[in-house]
Amino acid sequence: MKKILLKGILFSTLMFSFMSCSDSEKDEPWVEPEYATTGVYVLNSGSMSSKIDAALTYYDNDKNITTGDVFLNKNEISLGNGGQDMVIYGSKMYITVTQSNCIYITDKTGKLLKYTDGTNTIIKPLNASEQPRKPRSIEAYNGKVYVTLYDGNLARIDTTTMKIDKLASVDGTYPEEFAIVNNKAYVTISDYMGTGAGKKLSIIDLSSFTKTGEIEVVVNPTKIRSDKNGNLYVISNGNYSTIPSSLQKISTSDNKVTVLGTDVASNLEAGKDKIYLMKEDYTTMTTLLSYYDIATNKIVDQAFVEADKADIKRAYNITVDPITENIYIATSDYKNEGGMHIYNSNGGYIKSFKTKGINPMGAYFVTTEVKK
Numbered sequence: 343m344k345k346i347l348l349k350g351i352l353f354s355t356l357m358f359s360f361m362s363c364s365d366s367e368k369d370e371p372w373v374e375p376e377y378a379t380t381g382v383y384v385l386n387s388g389s390m391s392s393k394i395d396a397a398l399t400y401y402d403n404d405k406n407i408t409t410g411d412v413f414l415n416k417n418e419i420s421l422g423n424g425g426q427d428m429v430i431y432g433s434k435m436y437i438t439v440t441q442s443n444c445i446y447i448t449d450k451t452g453k454l455l456k457y458t459d460g461t462n463t464i465i466k467p468l469n470a471s472e473q474p475r476k477p478r479s480i481e482a483y484n485g486k487v488y489v490t491l492y493d494g495n496l497a498r499i500d501t502t503t504m505k506i507d508k509l510a511s512v513d514g515t516y517p518e519e520f521a522i523v524n525n526k527a528y529v530t531i532s533d534y535m536g537t538g539a540g541k542k543l544s545i546i547d548l549s550s551f552t553k554t555g556e557i558e559v560v561v562n563p564t565k566i567r568s569d570k571n572g573n574l575y576v577i578s579n580g581n582y583s584t585i586p587s588s589l590q591k592i593s594t595s596d597n598k599v600t601v602l603g604t605d606v607a608s609n610l611e612a613g614k615d616k617i618y619l620m621k622e623d624y625t626t627m628t629t630l631l632s633y634y635d636i637a638t639n640k641i642v643d644q645a646f647v648e649a650d651k652a653d654i655k656r657a658y659n660i661t662v663d664p665i666t667e668n669i670y671i672a673t674s675d676y677k678n679e680g681g682m683h684i685y686n687s688n689g690g691y692i693k694s695f696k697t698k699g700i701n702p703m704g705a706y707f708v709t710t711e712v713k714k
Contacts, residue, residue: 373714379403379665381708383412383452384672384682385437386699387425392677396425396439397699398452401682410698412452413437417462421446428706431482432501435706438489443467443474445489447504450708455504463504469493479519481527483548488527490517496529496546510551512544518564523572523594525549530576533562538581543574543592557597560588567612568594569636575617577607589619589634589641602634603641611660613687614667618646620657629657647671651691652683661705668692672702 381402388396398413398421413421422442429436430450437446447463448454455463467475476492487499494515500507514531521528525548533540541561547554560578567575574592586604593600607619617634619641631645631654647654647669658674667687674680680697682705 376712376714377665377709378712379663379668379707380710382670382682383428383430383435383706383708384680384697384699385425385428385703385706386680386697387701387703388421388423389676389700390423390441392700394700395423396421398425398437399698399702400452401695406693406695408695408698413446413448416448416451416453425703426478427480427703429480429482429487430706430708431487434501434504436480436482436487436489436499438477438480440476440478440492443476445477445480445499457504465499465504465506467491467497467506478517481520481522483522484525486548488520488522488548490520490529492516492534496520496527498551508551510546511553512546513553513556514540514542514544516540517544519566521566521568521574522548523568523574526554526594528557528566528574528592528594530563530566532564533579533581536581541578543576555597557592557599559590559592559599560601561585565608565610567610567617569612569617570614571636575602575610575612575634577610579608591634606632606641609660611662611669613662613669616646618660618662618669620660628655631657645689647685647689648691652694653681654683659702659704663705663707665707665709670705672697672704674701676701 384399386397388394397411400409400412422439424439424441426438426440435448443466445465478490480489489497491497495509497506498508512529516532516534518530518532527546529544531540531542543557544553545555562579563576565577572594576590578588580587588604589602589607591600591602608622609620611618615636619632621630632643633646634641654671656673656675657671659672661670669685671683680702682697683694684692
């Protein structure tokens with residue numbers, strides 16, 4: 343979004359200079375704005391078994407202050423059960439809560455907005471039989487917000503009306519994460535029901551908003567990221583028996599799938615030059631860290647952060663700040679308050695904070711333009 347916006351500003355500036363009667367040499371040169379990360383939201387999923395609702399936490403980077411229950415305090419209602427994902431886009435935040443079948447749209451303070459009829463901006467997607475569609479992964483791209491729905495659709499949200507304006511069938515149920523490359527959404531079709539049918543990525547062209555192709559992968563794909571070259575990295579969980587989990591690399595130029603390794607990762611995140619990998623070891627109840635080097639095309643079996651500087655044995659999720667490239671590792675023991683541990687792009691430890699909720703799904707960054 344930032345690149346598109348800046349291109350628009352640059353075009354307007356150039357047109358003005360052509361139309362102006364003043365000497366172009368006297369015009370001030372256009373400078374690309376700089377942005378800084380001023381705060382971090384953490385979406386805590388909660389716990390169905392313990393009947394603990396999802397919670398939104400805010401961490402102020404400059405003041406080193408953590409504020410819990412932001413959504414609850416701002417709106418006097420709970421997020422509900424099963425906080426899954428969120429995205430901060432423009433002046434708004436979009437939060438998906440799967441079990442409660444809600445997509446909440448708030449301002450950057452966590453306050454719900456209002457529709458023209460005065461009701462709160464809460465989307466509760468239902469199918470023709472009035473059954474919940476259950477929102478999952480959410481991303482923003484080119485003026486729209488997209489979210490996978492467990493009933494087998496990718497939904498498109500109009501950021502002005504704040505309502506779903508179109509659905510695209512992904513030709514498969516229980517879609518999970520997706521990545522957008524060159525105006526196409528690559529949607530993981532999981533094998534949630536264990537039938538063996540979920541073993542592909544569905545390709546949705548975002549212009550026509552229809553499925554235009556698919557890529558077969560190892561059964562039960564759930565995690566996906568893209569790198570700076572437009573390649574995709576997919577984690578398939580296998581069938582938990584005869585088919586192991588698999589990390590796969592996909593070239594979007596020809597849809598070629600390459601298996602990089604088996605039983606190497608259960609979660610991942612894309613950095614500038616690395617794909618960070620995490621694998622839960624259920625025998626020792628610890629998390630193993632490694633990374634895929636994009637330049638050398640090799641998996642490096644060593645931690646990408648100073649793992650001994652904070653307690654990250656039970657790493658749960660990982661996120662990278664797009665501005666600073668700092669690495670945020672969330673930890674959880676599934677029953678107590680989670681932790682968030684921050685490292686610089688070289689893996690050096692910076693600091694940690696408690697997430698004031700259970701099962702943190704990741705860090706979501708609030709950025710502000712730096713005034714010069």
